[in-house]
Amino acid sequence: QVQLQESGPGLVKPSETLSLTCTVSGGSVNSAFYYWSWVRQPPGKGLEWIGYISYSGITNYSPSVKSRVSISLDTSKNQFSLRLSSVTAADTAVYYCAKVVLQASGYEYYFDYWGQGTLVNVSS
Amino acid sequence: QSVLTQPPSVSGAPGQRVTVSCTGSSSNIGAGYDIHWYQHLPGTAPKLLIYANTNRPSGVPDRFSASRSGTSASLAITGLQAEDEAAYYCQSYDSGLSGSVFGGGTKLTVL
Numbered sequence: 001q002v003q004l005q006e007s008g009p010g011l012v013k014p015s016e017t018l019s020l021t022c023t024v025s026g027g028s029v030n031s032a033f034y035y036w037s038w039v040r041q042p043p044g045k046g047l048e049w050i051g052y053i054s055y056s057g058i059t060n061y062s063p064s065v066k067s068r069v070s071i072s073l074d075t076s077k078n079q080f081s082l083r084l085s086s087v088t089a090a091d092t093a094v095y096y097c098a099k100v101v102l103q104a105s106g107y108e109y110y111f112d113y114w115g116q117g118t119l120v121n122v123s124s
Numbered sequence: 125q126s127v128l129t130q131p132p133s134v135s136g137a138p139g140q141r142v143t144v145s146c147t148g149s150s151s152n153i154g155a156g157y158d159i160h161w162y163q164h165l166p167g168t169a170p171k172l173l174i175y176a177n178t179n180r181p182s183g184v185p186d187r188f189s190a191s192r193s194g195t196s197a198s199l200a201i202t203g204l205q206a207e208d209e210a211a212y213y214c215q216s217y218d219s220g221l222s223g224s225v226f227g228g229g230t231k232l233t234v235l
Contacts, residue, residue, distance in 0.1 A: 004169075039226075046126045046228035047162075047170075047213055062223050096170065103158065103176065108217045109224065110160040112181070114169040 002027040004097045004115035011121050012091075018084040018120055022097030023077070030055045030075045035100035037111060038071060038082045040093040048093075052100050052109070053080055087122045094119050127152065128214050128227035135233040136204045144199040144230045146214035152225055154195035157217040161190055161199050164211045164229070173212070174199065201232070209234045 008020035022036070029036060037052035051061035053071040061069050070083045084091060095118055098111040129147040136142040146159065153159060161174040172181050174190045177197075190199045201208055214227040 046130075047215075047226040049224040049226065051223075060223065063221055098170075101175070107222075108158050110158070110172065110175050110215060111162075111170070112172050112175070114171070116167070116169045 002099050002113045004099065004113060006095060006097050006115045006118040008095075008118060008120070010119055011123060012087055013124050014088055014122055015086055018082070018087050018091060018122070020082045020095055020097075020118065020120070021079050022081070022115060023079050024099075025078070027099070028075075029073050029078050029080055033102065035102050035109065036071075036073075036080045037098045037100045039096045039098055039111070039114075041096070041117070042090070042093040047096075050082065050084075050095075054102075089122050092120065092122045126228035127218055127221070127225035128216065130212075130214060130227035130230045132228070133231045133233065135235055136201075137235045138204055138206065140204045141200060141202045142204060142232065143201075144212050144214075144232070146197045146199070146227050148195050148197075148216060148225075150195065151220040152216045152218040153192065153197055155219055157219075159190070159192055159197045160215045161188075162213045162215065163208075164213060166211075170213070204234055206234050208232060 003025045005023045012018045034055045038050040068085045097115045099113040102109045158176045162170045163173045164170040211229045213229045218225045
């Protein structure tokens with residue numbers, strides 16, 4: 001069974017870059033056909049998909065953050081990471097990492113394993 | 125404002141049946157894209173409940189089922205139990221956004 005654990009600073013200043021890491025166990029981030037994603041939940045709001053990265057490094061990002069986001073793989077540590085630049089208070093949220101199941105269509109997908117989430121506050 | 129619309133809350137007594145609705149548009153549910161459902165307890169990892177419209181992952185009780193029609197979908201929970209008290213989210217693909225979209229979540233209270 002795949003397990004995921006988020007880690008990173010809980011406080012980031014406005015205009016700076018938010019960086020989080022997801023450590024994967026029970027599976028390899030570069031296993032063929034495995035995809036990995038970040039999802040966030042602002043306080044009192046619903047879930048928001050941020051983006052995903054494939055086992056081969058192909059990425060797809062939500063239009064709402066596309067100009068500020070980067071997701072990368074570190075196969076040596078079996079991790080993947082999120083970087084979100086120029087953050088504002090609107091980026092305050094619980095950030096989840098999740099394993100993606102890409103469906104036969106090639107563009108539909110769902111999330112079968114999730115981490116417990118980590119709260120990131122954007123504040124000076 | 126979430127792309128998929130869910131009622132903020134629903135409630136039911138133990139043993140009863142409740143449904144959670146999820147309303148979309150022609151660019152997501154109405155276009156025929158698959159719908160998935162998640163159960164989320166605060167402070168824990170969200171759990172996949174239903175995938176590809178009607179399929180339950182191993183370990184999910186058959187008390188949970190889902191259906192769809194037009195631009196909407198529903199999650200049904202029968203034989204309500206106290207442990208079902210959680211937030212429930214629907215998720216689908218949106219062709220206009222070229223990515224995944226979620227509902228705003230529905231908080232289920234077991235009375």
